[in-house]
Amino acid sequence: MAVSEEEAKAIGEFYAAVDRLKSLQIVRSDKYLGDIAEFLARSELGMTMAESQRQVGYDGHIGEKKLQVKYSGGTSTTVDAGDPSAYDDLVIILGPHSVLRPEKISEPYIYYRIPSEVVGMKAAHSDGKIRFSVRQIPQSYRVVICKN
Numbered sequence: 001m002a003v004s005e006e007e008a009k010a011i012g013e014f015y016a017a018v019d020r021l022k023s024l025q026i027v028r029s030d031k032y033l034g035d036i037a038e039f040l041a042r043s044e045l046g047m048t049m050a051e052s053q054r055q056v057g058y059d060g061h062i063g064e065k066k067l068q069v070k071y072s073g074g075t076s077t078t079v080d081a082g083d084p085s086a087y088d089d090l091v092i093i094l095g096p097h098s099v100l101r102p103e104k105i106s107e108p109y110i111y112y113r114i115p116s117e118v119v120g121m122k123a124a125h126s127d128g129k130i131r132f133s134v135r136q137i138p139q140s141y142r143v144v145i146c147k148n
Helices: 005-023 032-045 116-120
Strands: 060-062 065-072 078-080 089-094 110-115 131-133
Touching: 005 032, 032 060, 032 065, 032 089, 032 110, 065 078, 089 116, 110 116
Parallel strands: 065 089
Antiparallel strands: 060 065, 078 131, 089 110
């Protein structure tokens, strides 16, 4: 089955949008969703990016705190929490289509800032990774972004 003209056009539009996002320095690599999440953390939470995009274990800082940023934007039923010994706070950003979103929250992006000590108390899955699933993200760590 060949790619249709409509499909080819949509793919071209996607890459044109990526090029535009790169020119605006929203996207810094080919990890589009992660880069967008880091941009949101910079813009809305005031995070300063780590100097190296290959920094192991965390993505940036707020003050002296190291932050790891994770994004969930679709049908994945979990979000990986990374290694809590490598960061001070985990920032989880849920996009408008994330199945992890709590009901009745209308903001397009939902932000959480969870201390690594709290993340570390969560039992790891059988593969050794810590993940949060639906209703496991502690709502008490939700960050409400006020728009003026």
